[in-house]
Amino acid sequence: MAIVRSTEPHAFITGLDFSELPSDILYFTAKDLEENIIEDAIEDQPVLAYDKVRFYGEPIAIVAADSHQKAVSFSQKVKVKYQKLPIVETPKQALEPDAPLLFEKGNLLSEFHHEKGNVTESFEDCDLILEEDFHLPIQDHAYMEPDAAFAWMEGDVLSIYTSTQNVFHDQRMIARALGIPLHNVHVMAATVGGGFGGKDGHTVQIFAALVAYRTGRPAKIVISRREVFIGTYKRHAVDLHLKMGFQKDGTFRALSSTAYLDTGAYAGLGPAVMGLFSEHLGGPYVISNVKIDSYLVYTDKAPAHAMRGFGAPQGAFATESLINRAANILQIDPIEIRMKNALTQGALGTLGQKMEHVVGLREALEVVRDSDLWKEKNTNQDPSIGFGIAAGYLSCGLGKGVPDSAKVEIDREPNGDFTVRVGLVDIGQGNATALAAIAGEALKVPLEKIHLIMADTTQTFDCGSTAGSRSVFIAGNAILAAVRDYFSHPETGRGFAETEFPQSKTDLNVIGFPHAMYTFIAQAVKLKLDPISGQPQLAGIFAATEAGKVINRLSMDGQIQGGIAMSIGYTLGENMNYRNGIPDNQRFTVYILPTAEDIPPIQNVSVELYEATGPYGAKGAAEVATVVIAPAITSAIESIRDLKINRLPLDFEQILDAKEKGSVC
Amino acid sequence: MLSCKINGEEIHSEIPSDMRLIDFLREEMNLTGVKEGCSEGECGACTVLFNGDPVNSCIMLAIQAEGAEITTIEGIAKDGKLSDLQQAFIDHGAVQCGFCTPGMILAAQALLDKNPHPAEAEIRHAISGNLCRCTGYQAIVDAILAVSQRK
């Protein structure tokens, strides 16, 4: 199979010509779908574009042949006629009164406004006010396995293996697009080669399903790396203006922000990302006076969506950068200033949400302060070496008002082993290992006796998505409850339970937030700035993470190290960089991922506080590590060169060339 | 006609001259441990050993393997027993999604075959052609170091 994709970023489709395709090459368009919509929270995206394309690389038609090579070469013979439209390149341009429109309803998809305390007055009382414009780029998930699916028919039933984060969502969107009953769609997750949020939606599932359903023959699709770059979900680019007011003693007194999030051509999970961006913008601190205005805007780019950290890294870059600069100006130690303002259990976050669960930020900061890496800061004599720190947090679960539950069944087999059925996917982060360990421990049997069946719409129950750092927490709790159910009547050989993720008691009247529970981090960086190239050479990273009790130390450290590496890429060079609606970087030769030589040794220490509502005291941990390594790195650079780094990825030449003190890079 | 040795076995096969080595291994030989992440020599997921050296099988033609000895991940375990490196990857948590793992292990194996006691920097250099998006490389480096120090 191959996909005919738009070569225009914004245009009307005025004609499709398949006349050069021989009769044994099949093609499918929007007309072959019962309902041309990708089922999601906001339904604005067609499965196949039919009247209009809104981004370069948007799928228009599917070509199927008896070999992949044939399908690809004939897909290039399909002619699409366009009537070009002016393009919308940035959120600010999108909101101008005469901007071209992606949708008739306008380019503003959603907005969020929040005010707490009295921001205007409190800024007047501040001893120090810092404000800057920040820009964060578009990042690709760059999971190593390109999106793929394999579908076939057995009687009326369409079976499909998908590379996904949620088989039940796949089932719903396939059934709806093809107009077939839900129970005739059987979705199983294949071993997923990385997701990071990018496989929490439609990638290619409906395409393979459509071809198998219409032809009755098995259908396989694997897209190319270039297609992954131009055609799949991304992390939101953000432009924001942030102002923070401080007292002499380091108290964070006021914060105000205006932010524009670039959601690309379709909503995806954009509104939820804007929610988490706004919720996390102020960082894990007590700030009494807060004003947040956020806008989510359509542009002619690949849709932005969920990506590990879910809006938090963008805001944290701005806030942590200003905090580091304030600490420097006020001559307060950067750990001290964070200690002073840190959230504690029971305190109110920037949206006024109460910290209802365990909070280990101060403990994490203390661990960093005592680390060898940070102590070296006081003895270092080399002016080309710098140190930086940042702290952050990330919510666990799907947020207030969003259904967030898991159902688990446990069956005792005749040989005394146990089958445990969990409807979540292991996307490579190791939740299967953790869940099997929880089941083994609770059932008091060795791990070999636990057989986990995951992510199969026929054999497991809907547990929602592997997302929101929720899977171990929610499924772990459901396993424990199912085990209790089993022990209450062991003679039946079966245990079943459904559990809910704890929801915040704070009500903001917005679906999806705030959250009830957060995971906390403090991360420190040591780096050397190359005087010739301007390039920072990372020498070491020390991370302290509080994610409740740790279930599997190896998996935990792996999540932290992997999350940090992903955000090192975000800092040092990853950027889709659209020009005239076409991304510059469509290959790994130009979209540069960090290699083993770019990533320094990363040490993670877990601060193990016990979270009473979690399975064996655990919270979620898969995403938090991505949140603040960027501002830790830039602060280390700013400690060597007197600069203000306000945009990512770093521009090495600019850093090198900046002559004036305080230049903005 | 292509004649070569794959995972220790003599192979003779009729193949089209424009067939890539990766397609021959995956489609004809069913060695699906060879992964395809980019198709242009950038990610290392398709790494196989070619006379002991790591190569990207996505940018080679199958006919270039004439007379050569090819090792894929399927040829690394012996008599159903994982190799030291494979076991160390498991013990150190060096596998998350696993997509990069076959290529990583082969690249690391090639290094250790030539240089049994590499320094950490040499290890990082040897696997720098193999991208991993999940692990941050630390656990992978630790696993390779552990094997090199054991011997």
Ligand code: FES
């Ligand atoms: S698939 Fe061969 S190097 Fe990426």
Ligand code: FES
């Ligand atoms: S483990 Fe997923 S890419 Fe390396």
